[in-house]
Amino acid sequence: MFAHLGLTTLFLVAGAPWVLPATAGRTNLQCPADIEVYIIDDTFTLRWTRSAESIGNVTFSAEYQGPEMYDWIKLPGCQYITSTKCDFSSLKKYAYEQIKLRVRAEEGNDTSPWCAPVSFIPYNQAHIGPPKVHLEAEDKAIILNISPPGTEDSVMWKMDRSNFKYSIVIWKNSSSIKTIEITSSRITINDLLPETTYCLKVKAGLLLKRTSIYSPVYCINTTVENKLPPPKNIRVISKNQRYILTWNYTHENVVFQAQWLPAYFKKIPGDHSGRWTQIPNCENVRTTECVFPYDARGGGIQKEIYSVRVHASRGNNTSFWSEEEELNMERLITIPPPVITMKPINNSLRVDVGSQNKSEYQQYPLTYEIIFWENTLNAERKVVEVSTDFTFSNLKLLTVYCVKARALILDQAWNSSSNFSTPVCVKTRPVFLRAAIKKSVAFHF
Incomplete structure (x- = not known):
C-alpha cells in the first residue's frame, strides 16, 4: 500500500x-x-x-x-x-x-x-520625505517656493498637501541666522545683505505626525542693491465704507502700484505669482496712499483675507515688492459709537440706542453694552442686551442719571466693538407724572 x-x-x-x-x-x-x-x-x-x-x-x-x-x-x-x-x-x-x-x-x-x-x-x-525648494534672489531678500513632500499626484499626502508646516534654517558664513516656522509654501525672507551668499535647508511636518528630515542645503547669492528700495510699513485702515492703503517712502518723483492676492492661495502649493491682481484706484499713484471701496472685489463686504503688496517705479527703474501685509476685510470694519436718547418717566428712565451707518456691518447682529450711573456717585451698573431699548426703574426722584453705550459684534470667528458713546445725562421727574414703561430693569444705588 x-x-x-x-x-x-x-x-x-x-x-x-x-x-x-x-x-x-x-x-x-x-x-x-x-x-x-x-x-x-x-x-x-x-x-x-x-x-x-x-x-x-x-x-x-x-x-x-x-x-x-x-x-x-x-x-x-x-x-x-x-x-x-x-x-x-x-x-x-x-x-x-x-x-x-x-x-x-x-x-x-x-x-x-x-x-x-x-x-x-x-x-x-509612512515617513515624510524632505520638501523640494526653489529659490529666487533679490537685493535684500530671498523668496522660497516650497514643494510639499511627495509629488503633485502623490497618493499618500493627497489630503495633506496644504496642511504641511515648514521649518527653515538659514545662515551665512557658516553662522546660523534664524529658524523660521511657516504654514504656507511660499515665503520672502527680508532684511538680508545685498551681494551675499545665504544657505538654507527646510523640513516639513504634519500635526500629530513626525517631521521629515531636512532637505539638501540650498545656497544663493543676493543681488546688487536696487536703486529704488521697496515701500515700507504697509498698512490698511477702514473708514466711511472705504479702505485706505498707506505706506512709507522717502524717495521723490516715483509712482506706486498696489496688488492683492486672496490669502488662501498661500495654502495651495505652487507658484501663484500670476494670480496677483491690481487693486482698483491703486495704480500709478503719486502719493503714499490710495483709497478703494469695500465692494472693490464685488458683492460688498466679504469674509476673505488678502495679501497686499506695493512697489515703486521711476522711469525704467522699479523696486522690488514690499513685504506683504494682511488685509482682513471683516476685522477692518469700524463700528461707530451708538446714538443714545434718554427720556424720563416718573422715577424711571427710558433709553433708546441706535446705530450709525449700519450698512457697513448689517450682516452682523449687534449687542449693546449700557453703562448707567447716578451723576453724583461713582458706582456704575452695566447691562448687556441685544435689545435697543431699556428702561431703568425705581430710581430717585429729581435726580440726574447718566448713560453711555457701545456696540458689540460677537461672532464665532471675530469679536469687535465700538468706542463708548458720549454720556447722556437726564434728571428723573416727580412721581405724579404718568409712567410708561416698556421694559424695566431695576437698579438700587
Whole structure:
C-alpha cells in the first residue's frame, strides 16, 4: 500500500518534517526574520533578514492580502528576489486601508514556511520625505517656493498637501541666522545683505505626525542693491465704507502700484505669482496712499483675507515688492459709537440706542453694552442686551442719571466693538407724572 501512496505520504505518516532531507538534494529553509515595512512618501519598501541556512541560490517571495480579501495574492515587485528587500509601491492604492504581507524563502522546488503576517495601514506607517525648494534672489531678500513632500499626484499626502508646516534654517558664513516656522509654501525672507551668499535647508511636518528630515542645503547669492528700495510699513485702515492703503517712502518723483492676492492661495502649493491682481484706484499713484471701496472685489463686504503688496517705479527703474501685509476685510470694519436718547418717566428712565451707518456691518447682529450711573456717585451698573431699548426703574426722584453705550459684534470667528458713546445725562421727574414703561430693569444705588 505504501508503495502506491508515494514518498511524501511516507514522511507524513512517520511524523517527519515536511521538508526533504539533504541526502535527497533538498535544503532545510527557514522563514525570513525581522520583517519590516518602510514607507517614505509614495515609496513602499519591504525588508527582511535571511537565516543562516538561506545561502546559495535562495530567493524570496512575498504575498499580500488587501481589505476584505480572503486569498493571498502575489506581491508585485517582490517575487523571486535575491536580495533582502523589494519595492511594492504598486500597493499605494491602499494608502488608507489595512493590508497584510508575508514572506518566504525559496530554493528550487523547496520553500520555507510563510513568516507570520505583518499587518499595517500605510498612511500610519509612512515617513515624510524632505520638501523640494526653489529659490529666487533679490537685493535684500530671498523668496522660497516650497514643494510639499511627495509629488503633485502623490497618493499618500493627497489630503495633506496644504496642511504641511515648514521649518527653515538659514545662515551665512557658516553662522546660523534664524529658524523660521511657516504654514504656507511660499515665503520672502527680508532684511538680508545685498551681494551675499545665504544657505538654507527646510523640513516639513504634519500635526500629530513626525517631521521629515531636512532637505539638501540650498545656497544663493543676493543681488546688487536696487536703486529704488521697496515701500515700507504697509498698512490698511477702514473708514466711511472705504479702505485706505498707506505706506512709507522717502524717495521723490516715483509712482506706486498696489496688488492683492486672496490669502488662501498661500495654502495651495505652487507658484501663484500670476494670480496677483491690481487693486482698483491703486495704480500709478503719486502719493503714499490710495483709497478703494469695500465692494472693490464685488458683492460688498466679504469674509476673505488678502495679501497686499506695493512697489515703486521711476522711469525704467522699479523696486522690488514690499513685504506683504494682511488685509482682513471683516476685522477692518469700524463700528461707530451708538446714538443714545434718554427720556424720563416718573422715577424711571427710558433709553433708546441706535446705530450709525449700519450698512457697513448689517450682516452682523449687534449687542449693546449700557453703562448707567447716578451723576453724583461713582458706582456704575452695566447691562448687556441685544435689545435697543431699556428702561431703568425705581430710581430717585429729581435726580440726574447718566448713560453711555457701545456696540458689540460677537461672532464665532471675530469679536469687535465700538468706542463708548458720549454720556447722556437726564434728571428723573416727580412721581405724579404718568409712567410708561416698556421694559424695566431695576437698579438700587
